[in-house]
Amino acid sequence: MIDGRYQLEEVRGGGAGGMVWTAFDRKLKRTVALKRPHAMVSEADRIQFCREAETAAQVQHPNAISIFDTVEADGCWLVMEYLPAESLDRVLAECGPRPPEWVATVGAQIAAALAALHQRKIVHRDVKPGNVLVTEDGVAKLTDFGISVWREVTWTHDGNFSGTPAYAAPEVASGHPADEASDVFSLGATLFTALEGVPPFGAGEPGEVLERARRGEVESSARAGPLAPVLAEMLAAQPLRRPTADQVRQRLEAIAGADRIGPPPAGVVRPPWWRRRHVQVLAVLVLAATISATTLVPTLWKTEPAADLVGDEHTVAPCALVDPEALSTHFGVPARLHSALGNFNRCDVILGPPGADAATAIDIEVQLLRLKRHPVVGELYEDEGPPGDDECAQQVPVDERFGIQVAAKGSQPQDQLCVTAKVAADQVRGVLERGPIPRREQPLAPSSLAHIDACALLDNTALAVYPAIDATAGARGFGGWRCRWYSTADQVSVLLRYDQHSSTSPVEGDSIPFPGHEAHIDAESEACTVHVVHRPAGRPAGPTIELMVLTVEGPRPDAQYCPRAIGLAEAAAARLPR
Structure with a gap:
């Protein structure tokens, strides 16, 4: 028990700087990560450690591991956010080099975290694959920032380099202090490693690698593809020729495209289809009575630029997307429109005779939804989570901002629900093909x-x-x-x-x-x-x-x-x- 509060659970990893444990915070009832250096060299080091931890704790960014506290018990501990994820170096060891689009996706997130640090005048000093965490959902987070007392990428008092030469900028390898430009170089070296499987200064004895780092002898990348130009600038020997972290973020986001969550590496469990942004169900195949499950075929949405089909979100009519009479004719049962069930972005069609119970009726929900503005969260919409067990959902893309979900709900077999959802989704697509979605016949009440x-x-x-x-x-x-x-x-x-x-x-x-x-x-x-x-x-x-x-x-x-x-x-x- 650390400081009477944190119950240590298991060692998660360690390196030259210290060991990382998971621990349970008995006061706030949450899992945290605790790190302690192998040794605190001096009282001055302890003071510097606490000061930099206080500074780093001010940074709250979705792609940076949060620092909660320091504990001056049994040495000195750092209390951090716990993220169930694999470090990038472990991902590469298990899965091998990654494709450029995946690397750009991870790199854009880490560059965003670095930009937030640099804005507060905090230098990371040790950007490397071991300090990049990647979740199964494709979220990347930077850890171990601002804590120079770890001395992992710095020069010691006797002039010996104690860091990781493979990711050190030439000026740092030559004895100069780390700064924002050297962080950008180290990120470039990390991305190079993710692409090639080896760092830009090559392999070999640490002394040989360090000497190549001092001279800035970077090997060329054969797998960089669209990343080659920005990677070359990040790995420039002269610090002034490197882009800023925020410029790197913008360029990597452009390469990664609208879908900023790239596919997880082979060997890492893929998230379910509803957690992949811009996923569209292309077809529901009901093959025969002997086949009880439908086949959902996910693919990336690739929409061409189009006119604004939604317009004012407060006046667009969700009920204009479906035709209950056409649905009634198609399925041979009565269909009733309900415009006031759920939130204001939703319209329902109930298939079944009046008074039908849940065992016979099917509820078709049509919802106008906003695509996530922060793809690192990993879900498709801001408004709606994954479909439930009693429904089958179809996704209809609108543009880069909006989508429409058509879900059939009921106690019927899944294949019947999916056929119903597909017919209704085809109606929605027909409305979109004709132009902007019609407006509400009655405006929403002023007091609504x-x-x-x-x-x-x-x-x-x-x-x-x-x-x-x-x-x-x-x-x-x-x-x-x-x-x-x-x-x-x-x-x-x-x-x-x-x-x-x-x-x-x-x-x-x-x-x-x-x-x-x-x-x-x-x-x-x-x-x-x-x-x-x-x-x-x-x-x-x-x-x-x-x-x-x-x-x-x-x-x-x-x-x-x-x-x-x-x-x-x-x-x-x-x-x-x-």
Whole structure:
């Protein structure tokens, strides 16, 4: 037990600088990573260690491992974010050299982290494959930044080089201090290694490699392809000729393309299709009664530039994308349109006779969705997660910003649901081929939640219960009708969304006291949801009511989920118009 709080679990790795352990934080109930140098050389080193850790802890970036704290017990420990991932050097050892597009995807993320560090005048000093972590979803994060006391890439007091020569810039190998330009060189050397399987200074004895590093004798890359120009500039012997980290990020993003999550390396488990951005289901093949599973064929969306088919998100009509009469004729059963189920970006068609129960009816959900603006998160849409077991979903691309999901839900066999979804998706494609999506026949009521940006309902003061969350970094869904905030520190998410609900049906959850509103709570072991009824004054009663729904969810049971969810819901509801 470290400092009476962190229970060490297992060694995750180590090097010249120290050992890294996973540990369980018994106070905040989360897994963290703890690192301790092999030895603290002096009191001055300890002070420098703490000072640089404090500086590095100020950097919060999705592609940099967060530093939480230092512990001055049993030596000196660094408390960091734990990320279940493999280091790039291990990926290369297991899978071999990677293709240029994959390398560009990983490199763009690490360059973004370096740019954030450099903006705060922090120099990493040790960019190398061992300090780049890559998850199964393709998320890349930089670790071990700013902690020069590790002395892994520096010169010691007696003039001996104690770092990794293969990734050191020529000026660092010659005895000069590391700076932003040398970080860019080391990133270039890391990307070179990912492409070729060997560092740019080649293999051999450390002394020989160090001498080649001093002279800047970089080998040429035979596999760089589109990366060759930017790689050559990053590995320039003269620091002033190298691009900045942010310029590298921009160029690598352009090479990686719109899909910034490249395919994971061979040998690493691929995420399911719904977690790959710009994935489209091309066909659902129902072959015979003996085949019980449909075949979904994923491919990258490759859309040509087109006119703005969506236009104003608040006036576009989701129900204009489907024709219930045509669906009724096709399937030979009645079809009823429901325009006020779920969020404002959704329209439903119920297939089945009036009064049909769930065993016979099929619900076709059509949703206008926003593609993720941060692909490193790895999911397709900001608005919608993976399909459930009782549904079959078809993805219809619109442009680089939006997509449409058509999902058939019910208790019928999966192949029947998939055929239904495909027919409805074909209708949607036909509407898109004719031009912009039609507008709503009746505009949304002036007092509707649809006119309120969900991301604006919570600020940093309200979200201070989760200090690692930045209120300005909320992921906005279609129309601003949904917003999700995520804490990289404890892996807790806060989701605020809107819902349209039948006024004759009970609201889900148990009724709770709530200032100024009717509210209900639904508590689970790893999540808590608060449903707040929105009934503005002067608005006549109708068949539907609107709900503001707030969910706090995490990776493990936590007694604080519900108290914090209620507090956040109260803060958000206080900003709603009365």
